[in-house]
Amino acid sequence: xxxxxxxxxxxxxxxxxxxxxxxxxxxxxxxxxxxxxxxxxxxxxxxxxxxxxxxxxxxxxxxxxxxxxxxxxxxxxxxxxxxxxxxxxxxxxxxxxxxxxxxxxxxxxxxxxxxxxxxxxxxxxxxxxxxxxxxxxxxxxxxxxxxxxxxxxxxxxxxxxxxxxxxxxxxxxxxxxxxxxxxxxxxxxxxxxxxxxxxxxxxxxxxxxxxxxxxxxxxxxxxxxxxxxxxxxxxxxxxxxxxxxxxxxxxxxxxxxxxxxxxxxxxxxxxxxxxxxxxxxxxxxxxxxxxxxxxxxxx
Numbered sequence: 347x348x349x350x351x352x353x354x355x356x357x358x359x360x361x362x363x364x365x366x367x368x369x370x371x372x373x374x375x376x377x378x379x380x381x382x383x384x385x386x387x388x389x390x391x392x393x394x395x396x397x398x399x400x401x402x403x404x405x406x407x408x409x410x411x412x413x414x415x416x417x418x419x420x421x422x423x424x425x426x427x428x429x430x431x432x433x434x435x436x437x438x439x440x441x442x443x444x445x446x447x448x449x450x451x452x453x454x455x456x457x458x459x460x461x462x463x464x465x466x467x468x469x470x471x472x473x474x475x476x477x478x479x480x481x482x483x484x485x486x487x488x489x490x491x492x493x494x495x496x497x498x499x500x501x502x503x504x505x506x507x508x509x510x511x512x513x514x515x516x517x518x519x520x521x522x523x524x525x526x527x528x529x530x531x532x533x534x535x536x537x538x539x540x541x542x543x544x545x546x547x548x549x550x551x552x553x554x555x556x557x558x559x560x561x562x563x564x565x566x567x568x569x570x571x572x573x574x575x576x577x578x579x580x581x582x583x584x585x586x587x588x589x590x591x592x593x594x595x596x597x598x599x600x601x602x603x604x605x606x607x608x609x610x611x612x613x614x615x616x617x618x619x620x621x622x623x624x625x626x627x628x629x630x631x632x633x634x635x636x637x638x639x640x641x642x643x644x645x
Contacts, residue, residue: 347372347525348393348493352402355388355549362388364549365402370542373523375516377536377557379629380546386529389546390497393527394423406493419447422486426498428478430470436481437466440488449490458484461510476502483511487518496528500535512539537625545632553632557625564628565606567597570617579613586631598623598631 348370355363362385370376380386391397392404395411395418404410409417430439444450459466462484464473470481479502486494494515500508516539518524530536536543537557544554553560564586569575570593579585580599587598594617599606603620610618 347374347407348376348527349405350389350393350402353389353392353399353404354401355385355392355397356400362549363392366546366549366551368544368551368554370525370527372525373519374542375519375526375528375540377540377543377625378527378529378546379533379536379543384546385549386546387497388549390423390425390495390527390529393495394418394421420449420492421495422447422489422491422493423495424479424482424486424497424499426501428475428482430478430481432471433469435467435469436464436484439470439481439485440466443485443489447489447491449492451488451490454490455484455488458488458514461514474502476504476507479503480507480511483514487514490518490522492524494524494526496526496530498530499528500530500532508535515539533626533629534624543625545629560628560632561623562603564598564600564623564631565603566621566623566627567595567599567606567610568617568619568621569595569597569610569615571595571613572616576613580609598627 348368350366350368353363353366353368354361366385366389368389378386378389388397392399393406393411395414398412404412406417406421411417411421431442434442440452440455444452462480464477464480470478473481479500483499500511503511512535515524515526519526528536528540540557542555543557543560545552575590575595580597584601585597585599589596607618607620
């Protein structure tokens with residue numbers, strides 16, 4: 347559905363994207379992760395046709411995006427920095443969207459009044475940021491796009507509204523095969539909605555996998571021994587992170603779960619627990635600490 351091959355973008359001497367490849371299947375929810383400055387927003391601006399690619403290729407549904415109104419009419423882009431025409435009411439913005447998106451549904455727009463209880467006669471720019479974000483989703487979902495690209499999408503929404511918005515989007519993914527790319531620093535929220543994850547660092551794709559497969563390769567172990575902790579508990583390169591608090595040793599280990607468990611049992615620990623690993627932990631340890639080094643700092 348979305349294919350990016352060898353995409354590069356530079357700002358002077360700074361390379362924001364470096365021969366980037368990304369592949370997103372139709373009907374999936376793809377979480378785009380990365381530290382600040384990793385190239386997420388630059389990638390999104392290429393996907394939405396705001397930037398022209400300097401090299402490489404970008405295709406959505408097999409067609410280019412830049413300077414292609416037909417492809418752009420299938421994409422809804424909701425960013426953290428919203429824009430609405432200054433004099434337009436919600437109803438006038440809806441009429442504008444209806445003229446731009448061939449999939450627009452007035453029936454859906456009217457039905458969604460129950461979810462977004464805002465007077466359609468109100469000028470959008472006079473609303474609070476949270477209400478403007480509701481309007482953006484109201485219009486975007488009513489457009490029935492094939493692709494939704496979301497950049498920090500639910501900032502400013504209260505928890506109840508966030509859940510309503512995600513339920514609506516996931517409903518469209520399930521029923522209409524809508525493809526969603528979402529970039530957010532709220533990894534706990536992404537963990538609940540994404541089926542695929544890509545981690546960007548310095549303009550390159552470090553990891554791109556199904557979330558379930560990613561979780562199956564990295565494990566958190568909590569161990570305790572009656573005496574000293576065995577030397578060389580794992581071979582070099584397998585342990586991504588190690589902390590010890592008293593007699594309790596906590597390890598983040600990459601590898602086959604059965605092989606890891608078998609090896610640890612052979613060292614006769616008094617306690618051995620395998621703990622659930624969060625997406626946030628996967629993100630930090632897949633990067634190997636790059637950009638996220640955690641050190642003890644004395645001030």
